[in-house]
Amino acid sequence: MDAVWARDTVGAGALLTIDLDALVENYRGLAERAAPAACSAVVKADAYGLGVEQVVPALRDAGCRHFFTAQLREALEVQPHAGRGAAIYVLNGLQPGSEALCAEAGIVPVLNGTEQVEAWMTLAVRLGRSLPAVIQIDSGMSRLGLAPEEVEALASRPGALDGIDLILVMTHLACGDEATSPYNGQQLDAFLALAARLPPAPLSIANSGGVALGGDFRQDLVRPGVALYGVAPTAGRRNPMRPVVRLDARVIQTRAVKAGQAIGYGCSLVADRPMELATIAVGYADGWPRCLGHVGAAYKGAVRLPIAGRVSMDSIILDISDLPEDSLRLGDTVELIGPNQTLEQVAADAGTIPYEILTGLGRRYARRILPPSSSAEGNIR
Ligand SMILES: *Cc1c(COP(=O)(O)O)cnc(C)c1O
Numbered sequence: 001m002d003a004v005w006a007r008d009t010v011g012a013g014a015l016l017t018i019d020l021d022a023l024v025e026n027y028r029g030l031a032e033r034a035a036p037a038a039c040s041a042v043v044k045a046d047a048y049g050l051g052v053e054q055v056v057p058a059l060r061d062a063g064c065r066h067f068f069t070a071q072l073r074e075a076l077e078v079q080p081h082a083g084r085g086a087a088i089y090v091l092n093g094l095q096p097g098s099e100a101l102c103a104e105a106g107i108v109p110v111l112n113g114t115e116q117v118e119a120w121m122t123l124a125v126r127l128g129r130s131l132p133a134v135i136q137i138d139s140g141m142s143r144l145g146l147a148p149e150e151v152e153a154l155a156s157r158p159g160a161l162d163g164i165d166l167i168l169v170m171t172h173l174a175c176g177d178e179a180t181s182p183y184n185g186q187q188l189d190a191f192l193a194l195a196a197r198l199p200p201a202p203l204s205i206a207n208s209g210g211v212a213l214g215g216d217f218r219q220d221l222v223r224p225g226v227a228l229y230g231v232a233p234t235a236g237r238r239n240p241m242r243p244v245v246r247l248d249a250r251v252i253q254t255r256a257v258k259a260g261q262a263i264g265y266g267c268s269l270v271a272d273r274p275m276e277l278a279t280i281a282v283g284y285a286d287g288w289p290r291c292l293g294h295v296g297a298a299y300k301g302a303v304r305l306p307i308a309g310r311v312s313m314d315s316i317i318l319d320i321s322d323l324p325e326d327s328l329r330l331g332d333t334v335e336l337i338g339p340n341q342t343l344e345q346v347a348a349d350a351g352t353i354p355y356e357i358l359t360g361l362g363r364r365y366a367r368r369i370l371p372p373s374s375s376a377e378g379n380i381r
Contacts, residue, residue, distance in 0.1 A: 012366035013281025013314070014249040014336070018050050020058040022242035023228060024372045027062050029240070030224045034211050037218040040066030042207070042225030043078055044091065049359045050229060050245065051367070056081035058372050059228075068223055072098050075107040087167070089134055093144060099123045103131055108167065110134040112144045114154065117164070124163030132165045135198065139171040139191040140183070148194055155197035166201040168221060176209030176217075177235045188216055208233035231343055231354040239344070245358070247337040247365070249280040249298065251328055252315065264309025264317050269294065276321045278305070278328050282336060283314040286362030289350040296349045299340035300328060 009015050031039035041064045047055035052074075056067060060083040067082050068089045069075040075088045082088055093112035094102060099119050102109055111117045111133050124131045138145035146154070154160045171191040175181040188205065195203055202220035208227035210217040212234045224233070232239035255277050263269040263277065280298065284290040293310035298318050305318040320328055328334070337343055343354040350357065 008368075009250075009366040012250070012364065013252070014247060014286065014362075014365045015333070015368055016361060016365040017246040017248070017368045017370065018054060019242070019244050019246070019370045020054060020372045021370060022230060022244045023050075023055060024058055024062045026228050026230065026241050026244070027059055027064060030208075030211050030222070030227060031063070033214065034206070034218050034222040037206075038066065038221045039211075040064065040068055040204075040221055040223050041228055042068040042091075042223050044068065044070035044074060044225070045359045046074070046077075048225060048229045048355070049361045052078050052081060054369050057083075060086065061372065066221060068225075072102055072107060072109075076105060079105065079107070087132075089168075091136075091144070093136075094119060103127065108132050108134060110136050110144075110170065111146075111164075112136050113146060114150050117146075117154065117161070121161070121163045130163050130165045132167050134168040134170055135166060135201075137169065137171045137191055137194050139187040139194065141172055141174040141187075143172070145171060148190070151194045151197055161199060166199055168204055169195045169198055169201045170204040170221075170223075173205065173207060173210050173217075176207050176213065177233065178209070179213065179234050179237065184210075184213060184217070192216075212237075226355055226358070229358060231358065239342075243338075243342070245337055245343065245361070247282075247335070247361070248333040249282040249316075249336050251278045251330060251332045251334065252281045253279040254320070254328060254330065255279075264293075265312060266310060269309040275308070275319055276323070276325075277308060278318045278320045278334070279315050280318060280334060281315055282362070283312045283316060285313045286364055287357070287360035288316065288336070288362075289352070289357075289360075292346075292350050296346065297341065298334040298336050299338070300334050302340055304340075305334060 041059045056078055066087050067078050070092045072090050075090050089108045091110050094109040094116040136145035175183045204221040205219050206217045206222040208224040211222045211224050227233040227241050230241045230244035257271045257275050259271050259273050261271045282288050290311045296307045298305045305320050308317045308319040347354040347357050
C-alpha cells in the first residue's frame with residue numbers, strides 16, 4: 001500500500017481504494033439469496049459515489065442485466081457501460097420534456113403517476129410502436145408511484161395502457177432495513193393487491209434490506225444498491241457483505257503542543273496537557289462531515305486517533321498522543337475507512353447513515369481500482 005501510495009498518488013490528499021472483486025462477490029451473494037428472482041443493480045448517484053465507469057462493467061461481466069438509475073442523465077451515462085441488451089431504468093420517473101430523449105435512447109422510465117403514463121402512451125401513438133415501461137405503485141411511502149386510487153382508475157379504464165409494454169410493476173419499502181418491522185408485510189400485501197389490478201407483469205419490491213428479508217419480498221426482480229457497495233443491508237445486524245471501499249489520508253504536518261495551546265478553528269479545543277498532533281489532508285470539502293469535529297477519529301493500525309477540534313474544509317487535526325513517538329511522519333497515511341473503522345462507524349459518529357457518507361465521498365481523492373480478480377494489481381486514476 002505505501003509503495004503504491006508513494007508512486008501513484010503524488011499530489012492527492014487521500015487514496016480511495018475501490019475493490020471491484022468485493023463488489024462482484026457481493027452481487028453474486030445477493031443474486032444467490034434472491035434466486036429464483038433476477039438480481040438488478042442500483043447504480044444511481046454515480047454508483048453511490050464509486051463511479052459507474054468501473055462499477056457497471058464489473059457487474060455486467062458478473063451477469064447483471066438490469067441497472068437502476070435515479071435520473072435520465074445518469075441512465076445515459078450508464079448505457080455505454082451496461083452491455084447490449086441490458087435494461088436501464090430511471091427511478092425518478094418520466095419528466096415533462098424528456099419523453100422523446102428517453103424513448104430514442106431506449107431507456108426505460110419508471111412511470112410514477114397517471115400523467116406520466118399518459119405522456120408515455122401519447123408518445124407511443126406518435127411513434128407508432130409500443131414503448132417499454134415500469135409502473136411504480138406507492139404502497140405506503142408517499143414518495144413516488146401511483147397512489148392506490150390512480151391504480152384503480154387505470155385498471156377500470158379500457159385501453160388504459162395501450163402502447164405501453166409493461167415490463168415490470170414495482171414498489172419500494174419504507175422500512176426495508178428493519179428486519180422485524182410489521183410495516184414491510186403491510187406494504188407487501190398492499191402492493192400485491194394493487195398489482196393484481198394491472199395487466200400481468202413481473203414484480204419487484206426489494207432493495208438491499210428487502211433481499212435480506214427474503215421470502216415473498218423477492219418476487220421476480222430485486223433492486224439492491226447499498227449492499228453491493230459493502231454496507232450492511234439490515235440496520236444493527238452483523239454485516240454479511242464484503243467491504244468495497246477503503247480510504248487512507250495523507251499526513252501533511254505533525255507537531256507537539258503544550259498545555260494551554262488552542263487547536264483548530266474557533267479555538268474550540270484547548271490542550272489540557274502536552275499533545276502530539278497530526279494534520280491530514282481530508283476535510284468537509286471531501287465529504288468528511290464537519291459534525292465529526294471532536295467526535296470522529298482516524299486509525300493507525302488499531303490505535304484510535306481522535307479528531308482534535310473542528311473539521312476544516314481541506315484538513316483535519318488528529319490527536320496522535322497515543323502512538324509511539326515518531327511513528328507518524330509527513331507523508332505517512334492514516335485509515336479513515338477500512339478494517340479498523342467501518343463506514344457504519346463513521347456514519348454512526350456523524351449521526352447519519354452509511355449511504356450519506358458513501359455518496360458524499362470526495363472527488364479530490366486519488367482512486368485505486370482493484371479489478372475483479374485477486375491476481376492483478378490495481379490501476380490508479
Ligand atoms: C435507492 C433505491 C433502491 C436501492 O436501495 P438500497 O437501500 O441502497 O439497496 C431500490 N429501489 C429504489 C426505488 C430506490 O430508490
